[in-house]
Amino acid sequence: MSSSKLAKWLPGREVRVRRLQRKLSQAAVGKFVKRTDQTVSKWEHGLKCPDVGQMWALAANLGMDDELRDYMIQIAENEHEQNFQADRRFNALCLSMAERTNRVILKWETNYIPGIAQTWAYHFHFVLPAADGTLEQANRGWTFKDERQTTLLCRADCPQVRLLISSYALDNLRYLSAADRDEQLARLHELDALPNWEIRIVDGPYPEGANSFDIYKPGGAEFGSPPFVYAEVWDASWCIEEPDRIARYDELWQFLWRKSIPLREFLND
Secondary structure: OOOOOHHHHHHHHHHHHHHHHOOOOHHHHHHHOOOOHHHHHHHHOOOOOOOHHHHHHHHHHOOOOHHHHHHHHHHHHOOOOOOEEEOHHHHHHHHHHHHHHOOEEEEEEOOOOOHHHOOHHHHHHHHHHHHOOOHHHHHHHHHHHHHHHHHHHHOOOOOEEEEEEEHHHHHHHHHOOHHHHHHHHHHHHHHHOOOOEEEEEEOOOOOOOOOOEEEEEOOOOOOOOOOEEEEEEOOEEEEEOOHHHHHHHHHHHHHHHHOOEEHHHHHHO
């Protein structure tokens, strides 16, 4: 099996982002791990992945928190395996970075409003009770979602964002108060009105097994990720890199898109 391109891309992107935030040269970062600036350049361009020992040093010197550090180490330990499997929270860090760089972001959601389009009230009054999590987990989750939303909306290159949402997910808004429901619908309308966003609704049945997934493509972005599909179950998630599997998810996406209805049209019916 081919080695993982994502395992080379993601750590390098984290290194680059944090290096630039701290106004460090590649040579300065190289000194943290006794490597040259050429090695750091290879990391940042996704040509090579730091090893586990280097990742520990990079995390300590570039301000990575424990969660991100542990995720980066897990990637380094499994860099030769495609379709990286990890806890959903861990792989969400990969999605967050892809949303900072990639120019094509496609999401299909069966049960919930996608996180990048949720309101505070929806997160706390619907997602939290459904997940039966703690308030601390909910607060951390909302901070993460809010950061992802802000990052996407502040991007100057206007990435193409396409959201497919099942009518079932919209039906679930009835469990919110009228004010919370109206706020969430207004949020969807606001995003759908942006020139680079489009939200459509899949009304009625969809293919068996067509559970929620995301597709990320670089779309010509210089530092974009390799194409990948994100899929999850309750206790695990995967970033799928195999081209033939990505192609099958692309076909499913196109099928769902063709049978979908524009958000405004669906809500006006």
